[in-house]
Amino acid sequence: MIEAKGVCLQYPDGTMALKNIDLQIVPGDMLYITGPSGSGKTSLLKLLMGMEYPTEGTLRVLGQPIAKGQDKGIRHLRMAMGPVFQEFRLIKGRTALENVMLGMRFLNTTHGHLKEAAIHTLARVGLEHKAFSLVENLSWGECQRVAIARAVVRKPAIIVADEPTGNLDKHNALNILALLSSFRDKSTAVIITTHATHLIEGEEDVKHIRMDNGNIHWERPRMT
Amino acid sequence: MKNFIYNIGYFLKETKTILQLNAVSNIFSLLSTGLIFFILAMVISGWWVSSQIVEAIEEEAEISVYYEESMDNYEVTQLMERLRIVKGVVEVRLVEEGEAYKRMEDILGKDAGVLTYLEDNPFNSFIEVKINMEEMNFVLGKIRLVTGVDYIRDNQEVLKRIENISQILKLLGTLIITAVGISTLVIIGHIIRLGIYNNREQINTLRLLGAHELFIAFPFLLVGMILTLGGGVLASALAAAAIKYIYAQMAGPLPFIPLPPQETLVSGIVIIVIFLSAVLGIVGSVFGLSSAKK
Ligand SMILES: Nc1ncnc2c1ncn2[C@@H]1O[C@H](COP(=O)(O)OP(=O)(O)O)[C@@H](O)[C@H]1O
Numbered sequence: 001m002i003e004a005k006g007v008c009l010q011y012p013d014g015t016m017a018l019k020n021i022d023l024q025i026v027p028g029d030m031l032y033i034t035g036p037s038g039s040g041k042t043s044l045l046k047l048l049m050g051m052e053y054p055t056e057g058t059l060r061v062l063g064q065p066i067a068k069g070q071d072k073g074i075r076h077l078r079m080a081m082g083p084v085f086q087e088f089r090l091i092k093g094r095t096a097l098e099n100v101m102l103g104m105r106f107l108n109t110t111h112g113h114l115k116e117a118a119i120h121t122l123a124r125v126g127l128e129h130k131a132f133s134l135v136e137n138l139s140w141g142e143c144q145r146v147a148i149a150r151a152v153v154r155k156p157a158i159i160v161a162d163e164p165t166g167n168l169d170k171h172n173a174l175n176i177l178a179l180l181s182s183f184r185d186k187s188t189a190v191i192i193t194t195h196a197t198h199l200i201e202g203e204e205d206v207k208h209i210r211m212d213n214g215n216i217h218w219e220r221p222r223m224t
Numbered sequence: 225m226k227n228f229i230y231n232i233g234y235f236l237k238e239t240k241t242i243l244q245l246n247a248v249s250n251i252f253s254l255l256s257t258g259l260i261f262f263i264l265a266m267v268i269s270g271w272w273v274s275s276q277i278v279e280a281i282e283e284e285a286e287i288s289v290y291y292e293e294s295m296d297n298y299e300v301t302q303l304m305e306r307l308r309i310v311k312g313v314v315e316v317r318l319v320e321e322g323e324a325y326k327r328m329e330d331i332l333g334k335d336a337g338v339l340t341y342l343e344d345n346p347f348n349s350f351i352e353v354k355i356n357m358e359e360m361n362f363v364l365g366k367i368r369l370v371t372g373v374d375y376i377r378d379n380q381e382v383l384k385r386i387e388n389i390s391q392i393l394k395l396l397g398t399l400i401i402t403a404v405g406i407s408t409l410v411i412i413g414h415i416i417r418l419g420i421y422n423n424r425e426q427i428n429t430l431r432l433l434g435a436h437e438l439f440i441a442f443p444f445l446l447v448g449m450i451l452t453l454g455g456g457v458l459a460s461a462l463a464a465a466a467i468k469y470i471y472a473q474m475a476g477p478l479p480f481i482p483l484p485p486q487e488t489l490v491s492g493i494v495i496i497v498i499f500l501s502a503v504l505g506i507v508g509s510v511f512g513l514s515s516a517k518k
Pocket residue numbers: 011012013015016017035036037038039040041042043044
């Protein structure tokens with residue numbers, strides 16, 4: 001569902017954020033992207049979301065080429081993605097419930113029952129009691145759960161979370177990673193970036209790439 | 225489409241939120257569009273009334289036909305008959321010396337005293353002929369040829385002048401309406417752009433979630449519509465009050481001015497202003513949206 005061949009990303013100021021990336025992700029994959037800050041993790045996710053275009057190489061996500069002039073296709077692609085942004089990007093002045101419902105409102109596949117689905121998802125992230133709170137009155141961790149609920153409520157093909165472990169302590173970080181991977185199933189891939197490599201060492205059946213300075217190195221499965 | 229209908233409640237709520245989040249600037253926008261539309265309403269009213277007056281005066285094109293003083297009553301009656309059958313003549317009436325004197329007294333008002341210095345009535349009786357305005361020149365030519373007619377005094381000069389004035393009014397009106405239209409478009413466009421600018425983070429988030437541009441824009445369009453329509457309603461109320469006041473002021477001293485009925489004028493103005501504000505609201509919103517894109 002994700003196919004990158006020789007992808008490079010150079011920002012207008014000349015920064016080479018990604019260098020000659022090859023990547024293949026199939027449905028049901030769980031991919032961890034680790035690496036120090038500034039290594040290009042967010043840049044890679046931006047490419048997957050169509051927020052940036054490869055300056056070299058080709059990239060297809062769910063069959064959609066990520067390139068200039070593909071606005072309509074990329075918009076449709078985004079509807080099939082479940083992004084959890086690093087800064088969450090919740091809509092202020094609205095309740096948690098309204099934010100989660102927004103994840104579904106404009107999908108072509110949505111038919112009524114938005115509210116039920118949203119409340120159900122809020123319950124799944126353990127936040128149904130905050131459904132009617134404005135998001136600006138929620139804690140950081142609660143906002144994160146609202147953001148996760150908004151991403152998964154639309155039953156996306158790919159869930160993408162950028163640094164969800166943030167500055168969380170080990171216990172909470174593991175909880176969030178477990179929550180996110182619980183949405184992985186045979187048709188849904190989950191991609192998570194984190195700089196906390198030690199958190200994922202024990203995980204089974206996951207893919208793991210380590211980034212440094214715009215290059216990727218396969219940790220699991222090991223490439224020869 | 226199904227989506228759209230399902231989301232109407234959401235759009236309305238979003239619109240309310242956007243209006244509330246920038247309440248102060250929205251109130252100012254509403255007031256300024258209201259004032260602009262009020263000016264527009266007053267210009268249109270002036271236009272309407274003046275064209276009504278011109279029309280009324282033109283309808284009552286009146287000329288005075290003077291005859292030879294030597295004619296006796298019978299001959300005058302016969303002359304009137306001859307005038308009556310001229311094509312284009314609507315009404316023929318004799319104004320006797322006494323009435324002519326009285327009319328002059330009325331015109332002079334408090335200065336009528338000067339008339340007492342005159343030894344006898346200097347005014348001649350004459351025949352007042354109402355004619356069809358469109359055939360003015362033709363009828364005048366015909367009447368000149370009728371035997372017994374000495375000379376004619378017509379109000380063509382006055383009519384020409386009124387027509388000129390009404391033409392200038394029309395030109396001014398068109399200019400003002402154009403100016404008001406453009407400024408409304410600019411203001412509304414600007415309001416929409418501001419709204420979009422103030423909410424750019426939210427808009428970007430919606431884009432990242434894959435929302436259609438129309439879905440994103442619709443609440444902003446509604447905001448633009450509400451503000452312009454609100455301005456239109458405000459202007460209508462102001463205009464109705466102003467017209468009522470002006471009519472009350474005019475009724476006493478200027479009873480002979482053929483004003484259109486107040487209700488007709490007010491309802492006409494209200495309809496025009498509301499209609500215009502709706503149209504300008506839509507155009508301005510689209511304008512603001514397209515200029516705010518990226
Ligand atoms: N919009 C941008 N313009 C220019 N350089 C950028 C931009 N975004 C990121 N970079 C640079 O690209 C590199 C990779 O950044 P990023 O992908 O955010 O790394 P990470 O998410 O791993 O911390 C960094 O050197 C960063 O400074």
